[in-house]
Amino acid sequence: MTPLTPSTRRRLQKLPQLSSVWEGDRRTLMPEIAETLDADDMQGDCILWVDGVEEVVRAMDVVPNETGSEAIVRTLLRAMENPHSGSARPGRPQRILVRDRELQFFLRGVLQGLDIAVEYVAELPIIDEIFYGLQDAARQRPPSLPPDYARAVLRAAAEIWQDAPWENLDEEKIFAVELNYGDVGALYISILGLMGMEFGVLMYRSIESLKQFRQQVLAAEDSPRDLQQAFLQQDCLFLTFDPTDEDFLDNGDDPELHPEELAELRLEALGEMSEMIPTFGNLHPLEGMRSVLYDEEAIAVLLTLQALHKFFGQHLDRLSPETFPALTKSYRLPDPKNPKAKVSVKVSTLPDLAAELAEMSGSDPSDYMNYLNSLGVLEDDSEPVPILLDDLVPKDAMYSLGAIPTTLIETLRLRVSHHQPGPAPLPAKASEFPVIMIQTSRPKANELLAEIQAFGGVKGISFNPGEDPSSQSRYDLAILHTNDGKMHLLGEFRDRDPVHLAARRKWDQRCKKTKGQCGLVVAMGLTGKSRGNPALQHMLGFFEARSLSSEEVGLGTLQLLPGPFDEL
Structure with missing residues (x-):
């Protein structure tokens, strides 16, 4: 137990001693009572010091459960020197009543020399009444929605x-x-x-x-x-x-x-x-x-x-x-x-x-290109660099392999705001057109479309093996090749994931039937029922391009290299 400092003890001894009996207690603060006290962000205990004669709260604190008994003393000192009630004057009580034996002995040791008697009682009627009142107030709060509706x-x-x-x-x-x-x-x-x-x-x-x-x-x-x-x-x-x-x-x-x-x-x-x-x-x-x-x-x-x-x-x-x-x-x-x-x-x-x-x-919500220009997104005069970039697809976007029935291709071409025609007519026997779907929010989708347009459009899509040497993990990387010579990571799939393996087999089969043609679809609808399953009206961009083999691209196995801060 840490005693009061001599200067604090002398300061308290100068306070007048009041002819009053105080009740003190520490009780668990239930959520409904915390809300009544506007203390719902503090889950813990409530400390109360009440003047039993004047029947006023002199000090109250809400503290975390794990806080020691020192918090009760801090609240008590404030009750003496700076009482919460405006009508209460500073002073020392003659007697203090508590309902916890351990707290009684603790306070006796701390308050030595202040002429304050610390007594144990089984019940604290005034504090009980205060908490009963808080519970009643919590129970009487109206529901967030009327029961009938x-x-x-x-x-x-x-x-x-x-x-x-x-x-x-x-x-x-x-x-x-x-x-x-x-x-x-x-x-x-x-x-x-x-x-x-x-x-x-x-x-x-x-x-x-x-x-x-x-x-x-x-x-x-x-x-x-x-x-x-x-x-x-x-x-x-x-x-x-x-x-x-x-x-x-x-x-x-x-x-x-x-x-x-x-x-x-x-x-x-x-x-x-x-x-x-x-x-x-x-x-x-x-x-x-x-x-x-x-x-x-x-x-x-x-x-x-x-x-x-x-x-x-x-x-x-x-x-x-x-x-x-x-x-x-x-x-x-x-x-x-x-x-x-x-x-x-x-x-x-x-x-x-x-x-x-x-x-x-002062905004024009329809002018996304001007918005992107203001951010410098479309300014790129650098020479093509043969590295794999991973900053094109929004971080929260969903991506997946799939297909569009060829009977809907013409409708899709007419509906989207950004369309890139394919390199050749689709064979009549092709019933499904393989696509990679990128789904994000509307603003991010429009930014993505504007960036692809700024890169000269889509040259092709390829899959390439990749590995992380630190974890020995291997991946199948979906790569977008743009007409400015750059390569952008569309998504990464674990190479042994059975779901992806089945999707890749279907991708390759469909690409054979389309004579090596595939596409990229950019869609909005990241929330609600369209999440993961966008309808035609959610599709904003459709790029028809070539399916490039890993041999044709000639990258070999790509390795994830540690960044400059990975070891910090």
């Missing part, structure tokens, strides 16, 4: 996740959803997620709030304080897809909303990205952020998501950052309060507002 709202969120509108739209593409239900007239929708960072739907209550937020963000100039202020000034409802949190669900005491059942419903919204869950809430300048939806808000969100899902099913493939025409569609949806009745909801695109927001930010 939770399942329907979660299913609607699942449908939006599967639609993945952020693959086609940036946040400046605004929709109006006219509800005219209850107190809600129209909500103005902005989609988050085009850059692959945060996915969600913002539902502004007015165009003015939407514009004001954009203006404040642009004026903030990366100031964290100004950005936070702009964020809290929004007037909107929101749906975001966030990393999984096992404590996310809170169903109150309603037996109809079992946490495991709601957790399963939330996870249904995730498709293959099971690390994400939907969360809902409200933002208002006078209320701040609230991660709870009440009945009327949940109904508005439900109708909005259902109408958007129907609209996206009909029109999403016609929309993009470059193309956002004026479209309007009305839907008859079940009334959440009375399923036998219908509610009319109208969804409209707002291209004029989208253009105004784009002008406000």
